[in-house]
Amino acid sequence: MEITGKQLAIMETAEQLFADNGYDGTSIRDIAHQADVNVAMISYYFGSKEKLLQAIFEKRTELWRVHLESMIEDKSRSPMEKMFVLIDNYMQKIFDQSCFHRIMAQQQMANQDSPVASLILDTKRRNQDLVKKLVQQGQRSGDFKKNIDVPLLMMTMMGTINQLITTQHHYRELNNLQDLDDTEYKKHIKKKLSTHLKSIFKAILSNEE
Amino acid sequence: MEITGKQLAIMETAEQLFADNGYDGTSIRDIAHQADVNVAMISYYFGSKEKLLQAIFEKRTELWRVHLESMIEDKSRSPMEKMFVLIDNYMQKIFDQSCFHRIMAQQQMANQDSPVASLILDTKRRNQDLVKKLVQQGQRSGDFKKNIDVPLLMMTMMGTINQLITTQHHYRELNNLQDLDDTEYKKHIKKKLSTHLKSIFKAILSNEE
DNA sequence: AATTACTAAACAAACGTTTAATTAATTTTT
């Protein structure tokens, strides 16, 4: 099924509204109005509200996987370098798709099983396996320590970035950065966060005494 | 206003349902049914659905503040020890009130200003100020490094714990820990997380080369 | 006797979805 302009407009509008007001806090009429389409078009194109959410998830999770796999198998970088690339890639992805990421955060918080819930779990499982592979590479080459808790490491990376993305508006106010414009602010916080995470990873992973 | 048994039942039920299904995903009738009270009682006692949420927030944020303040002024502990106590206290609090914490997470994710939104922001600002104070103590005594980004440090602590709490059910499955019973599992993960966070904090804060 | 706690029923508004009718685009037939 090819995606027309109108379908894309619906999906993008829905993404923003779901992120800001939650899935249940957003009505079909809200979306239709903001995307400037008739209410019936959403059922017509996607079938239902939930299937619209699914469509958004499928579109967003499509490309991410392949990217990660090839990066890990890259022979030209050291394990620690790869880990740093991973951090920057993950950050970039989430900054670029912050609305979608916020939807994902609220969906995985909900304690109910839905089509998207299992989609999220699958993605996470795959990602964790890949990172585990990368950690093992580093351990074999002697670059990394022996006892690494991969799930906890992932939790720190994802959790820290997540915390920043989900509470951006708070962070800015808490640190008196309102005078910076949006792009300036984003650049600033990205640089800071990247350095921060890398130093944490180095401290946890690195074998130097 | 004193809280009767029935009001408490409503608040506790609401807390769990809000956490599991989201605020908008939970209806007044859901709460009334599960708490075994008449639908009208919720409006009668709390005024509205939103005021019920506010009541839950006020009850939960009441005691936390005083506790933190006295802990930081404690002269018998070193700055690093205090930081470790802070980590354990924060973890304990969130584990004990995981439902409430999940509600808070979804509320601070929403990009809209509500009574609870400003309540959250206030609490965060206060907490961050207190931690900043503690960091300065450590810097004056020479225990901590000079350049510490307090907001980022907080983000890592809260983010990591948050990530664990909001995705507990995932974590358990991802690490094949289903055979452990609930209390056993909680004990296990708490111990792990505590060590993990402390080693991160030590790496970031400590002045030893 | 008067206030408080509680209930079942009703309220209007909003919800996601469907229907039936109309317009636009595409394909088939002349």
Place this chain on the structure above:
DNA sequence: AAAAATTAATTAAACGTTTGTTTAGTAATT
């Protein structure tokens, strides 16, 4: 290439539920 037939896109209105809240009346407590 023009006309007719067919399919797809779009609309306004209506559907039946569910939503949060209120009302008017009853039972319990003070």
